[in-house]
Amino acid sequence: EDKVVQSPLSLVVHEGDTVTLNCSYEVTNFRNLLWYKQEKKAPTFLFMLTSSGIEKKSGRLSSILDKKELFSILNITATQTGDSAVYLCAVEGGDPSGTYKYIFGTGTRLKVLA
């Protein structure tokens, strides 16, 4: 059965700290791995990773994928209170003869204290 496991489940840090969020997966016909940030309702897209070893960066956030070991990490440096959210990892996979679907992890709840 396809699964995506995120760790830790929750994390409390102080402003300025660096955090690393983990995502491991076992998904049939892997296509992409995506990271989302969810604050209130709709998850907002952060990164899409397809190839191993290529780091994606956006400001203080960065992410990398290891397709051999089947995991990804999301790093946030110099955290701010606005980074407080649930971070979701999703893997796109499925049947290559049809359309694909996303399998989500349970998320990591990050709280950044001032």
Add this chain to the structure above:
Amino acid sequence: DAGVTQSPTHLIKTRGQQVTLRCSPKSGHDTVSWYQQALGQGPQFIFQYYEEEERQRGNFPDRFSGHQFPNYSSELNVNALLLGDSALYLCASSLAFRARDTQYFGPGTRLTVL
């Protein structure tokens, strides 16, 4: 360019009732996926519609059904509501077979079953 829209925003029903949720995809998208997100959990895939047909389905009972219209909008129907159906229901749209395109999420419908 309108993003993904969902209606209604909130809904309160009682056990045994039926509910219909609606989703309009992002302009230019032709594929709609529905997810159920219980409190403290990641989104769970319900099903995906493309060309007005259900293409993939997650582990949800037949009480959950859907429809896609020629204009690509979609409905999610849930019959015989249970307390456990209380959740945030997210709709996501994408362009089929675009391997480098992500899904875009709507703001969700919060369903409460009493």
